[in-house]
Amino acid sequence: MLFNSVSFAIFLPIVFILYWYIANRNLKFQNALLLIASYFFYSCWDWRFLFLLVFSTVLDYFTGIKVSESNRPGVKRFWFWLSISVNVGFLGVFKYYNFFAQSFAEAVSHLGWHVSPSTLSVILPVGISFYTFHGLSYVIDIYNDRIKAERNFVDYSLFVSFFPLLVAGPIERATHLLPQLKQKRTFDYSRAVDGLRQILWGLFKKVVIADNCAEYANMIFNNPHDFSGFALVMGALFFTIQIYGDFSGYSDIALGTSRLFGIELLRNFAFPYFSRDIAEFWRRWHISLSRWFRDYLYIPLGGSQGGTWMKVRNTFIIFIVSGFWHGANWTFIMWGFLNAVYFLPLLLTNNNRNNLEIVAQGRLLPSFKEFTQITVTFALTVFAWIFFRAQNMEHAWDYIQNMFTGLVHKDGFIQTRDLFIWKIGYFIPLLVIFFFVVEWLGREEQYAIAKFGIKWKWPVRYAVYYAIILAIFLFSGKEEQFIYFQF
Amino acid sequence: VTTFLKKIVFFFIGLIVLVSIYLTWLFMRHDRPAPNLSNSYSFNEKMEFINKNIKAKQIDVLALGSSMSLNNLHSKTIVSELKTESYLNTASWGQNMEEDFAMLKLLDKLYQPKAVIITTNFIDFAKSTKTFRYDLLEGYLYERKYPSLYYYLATFDLSYFAKQSKIAELVRQNPDTYEYLGFDKYGGVNLTIAQSKFNARRWEGDSLNEKDASPVQYQFLDSISNYCVNNNIKLYFFQGPFRHGYWSTITPQEADVVNRHIAKVQAQLADKKNIAFVRTEIEWPDSLFADFIHLNKEGAQRFTEYCLRHANMMQDTASKP
DSSP states (O other): OOTTSHHHHHHHHHHHHIIIIISTTOHHHHHHHHHHHHHHHHHHHHTHHHHHHHHHHHHHHHHHHHHHHOOSHHHHHHHHHHHHHHHHHHHIIIIIHHHHHHHHHHHHHTTTOOOOOOOOOOOOOTTHHHHHHHHHHHHHHHHTTSSOOOOOHHHHHHHHHOHHHHTTOOOOOHHHHHHHHTSOOOOOHHHHHHHHHHHHHHHIIIIIIIHHHHHHHHHHHHOGGGSOHHHHHHHHHHHHHHHHHHHHHHHHHHHHHHHHTTOOOOOOOSOGGGOSSHHHHHHHSSHHHHHHHIIIIITTTTTTSSOHHHHHHHHHHHHHHHHHHHOSSHHHHHHHHHHHHHHHHHHHTTOTTSOOSOTTTTOSSOOHHHHHHHHHHHHHHHHHHHHHHSSSHHHHHHHHHHHHTTTTOHHHHHHHHHIIIIIIOSHHHHHHHHHHHHHHHTTTSSSTTSSTTTTSOHHHHHHHHHHHHHHHHHSOOSOOOOGGGGO | OHHHHHHHHHHHHHHHHHHHHHHHHHHHHSOOOOOOOBSOHHHHHHHHHHHHHOOOSOOSEEEEESHHHHHHSOHHHHHHHTTOSOEEEOOOTTOOHHHHHHHHHHHHHHHOOSEEEEEEOGGGGSOOOOOBOHHHHHIIIIIOOSOHHHHHHHTOOHHHHHHHHHHHHHHHHOTTSTTOOOOOTTSOOOBOOOGGGOOHHHHHOOOOOGGGSOHHHHHHHHHHHHHHHHTTOEEEEEEOOEEHHHHTTSOHHHHHHHHHHHHHHHHHHTTOTTEEEEEOOSEEOGGGBSSSSOBBHHHHHHHHHHHHHHHHHHHHHHHOO
16 A cells, blocks of 8 residues: 555545544554554565564563563573564565575575575565664663553554555654553644645655656666666756655655554665765765664674774774665675765764754855855765666666766757757756755755745645645656665 | 534535646636546546447457557548458557557457458567556446536546646647647558658657567567467567668668567467558668658558568468468
8 A cells, every 4th residue: 555545545534534533533453453454455565574563573582581580691681682582583584585595595606506596485574674663762772771661452452563654764763653542642732734735746756756756767677778877866866866766755754644543663864865974965865774773783793983993993884784685786885885985984083973953044045155055065966876886786877877878969969959958858947946946945844845925825735735736646756665675 | 623623514515626627728718638548648638538438249350559559540441451340450659569568458358350460560569667556447448327517526636637627629620740649530640741841850860779669578478479379369570661762771770670679579470360461662762651660651651562562472372381
């Protein structure tokens, strides 16, 4: 059940009405209803994987209690490692087994040995990387005495499986979400309206911006030899916009949906393409994942406390693991590695925490210096996304090679111009520019249109909402699955 | 909560009114397109034609396939050669073997045909990017349990209406284009474009590459022929010609690709009961074409006559003791 599907448009109002009219008197009913709705939502993808989700939930629930109850360090450690091993084991089998088996076979083939790896033909269960990380953070927090184990099974299950975040995050923390699930929730009109507004903007980002850009990015990435260097740059640019519209759009819909039920989720995006350096980009892109890796990997490894060597090592580890988390492919590892390379100079010169606030705060336009910084950071990001989008390393190298060959050639410009005239047109690029203008104007808010026209009279405000809805209907691209579902 | 829901309801009523006004204006200005049953506009138009015009519960002869069947078959010739008025051309642009097989199964269930005609060329063995709403087709074409409005709502897509409304007007009213879809009473369309309106790119034609044909499509051809044999349906399978001016300019490699393709198709259909495979000369005079591969009306008539007479001769020969 996609967020941008008719079935979700039917599912959501039904759950909303049941939640606020039938189950509103009792918190337990509300949570139970949300849990049933979440399991139904998940089973719409593939009901067989529901067992895996329930098993993972039961495992972490019980091991969490065991870790919390144990006074003996050895026993505590046993339950802790049991949970970690099973969770990581699931990820390993479903997501990484084939990658390791094939990479091993390829590696030994260079030594002249031929191994036929037995690969598993399994489908990657939707959302496994996300709910596994929920469970992992929960057990790690208990082990480190940051939180107490949750005794209410329904509440804990809902923390893992709450449908807005179940398949593509944000990756929640028990410390943030569980207390909300234990509090009585009353309907807040302005919060619900805000939630709807965020859903609307998320849908616009996904359906209009991302899906249209996807069409052009796919066309160019799938046939890199048919296009000039400059057109390939445009292809990378289209993918850069696609992935932002797709994933931040998804996150907006998730946050907005959750807000309709009186629950606040962690913010996942904060206008990353307006970042002035890569460090700032990573504080604004997929925030819940970056923080997860910071808290559960980077800091335990020593963070930036040790010497230079340790800083460098930890930086590479966190970025490469983060890349690998996205998928079992060398392209993701390369993408992570490249970002580590971008990040390193900032870390080594202690400039990685320079830009903590949003750019040009209180001003309409950035300074020339800020504009240059944003442009350079954006260009670096676009380049790194090529690896992320490529099917394999060969494809990525091929793409980059073709991109730089004849980049400034006259024929290349002519071909790109023709591409825009005959295939892409100018309307969608203009819409993308309009989108970035709105994002820029709303960059100091939680999402671009959070306060947009809030003081306008209702007919004008409604006209804007109608315009966005009509744009979603009229200019929707070819329906694409959310990119992050595959992770 | 109630206030919130009330406002939402009013908001959506406003939206429905707004969309209705827009659609009314659009359809008054241009034309109302067919229900969005696939991402092939020609297919949608054809399905609407069948929904509106074909009330028969059984049809003797069905034509299936791509524009090769849609444009290169001449309906009146088929009716006279096969001596039946019970004929329906269901073909639409770009249908490949896979889609032909899916449609064959569906149409057989609906109309129990005695014979099926498929005209193809190399281009019909390409991989498809089309999506058909087979789940809705049976109800739409045959049962007609629900009014057409149901199918418009079930496949509602505002951008489709916005894009296709003007196109609907053009394809239904302008016979001087390649895209003309003003079907004759059997569902066929023959191209009658004036020479001065020929599209140079289409006339010159595309290059032919072996990679353009997908091996899976040959498997679907097998499925089609086996299905016909098993269900006692006579299959007429015709291989269309190329324009002489085009064929004389292609490279030997390209010619080889086509010749090997034809040989492969012929070998697949050979020795199968109740199947007539007819191939014409590979090149026909330019005067019979509207582009490199699509025949004009006269070309279609000659092609259909040639193929059916050869098929009947083959049948006569086969039935002689």
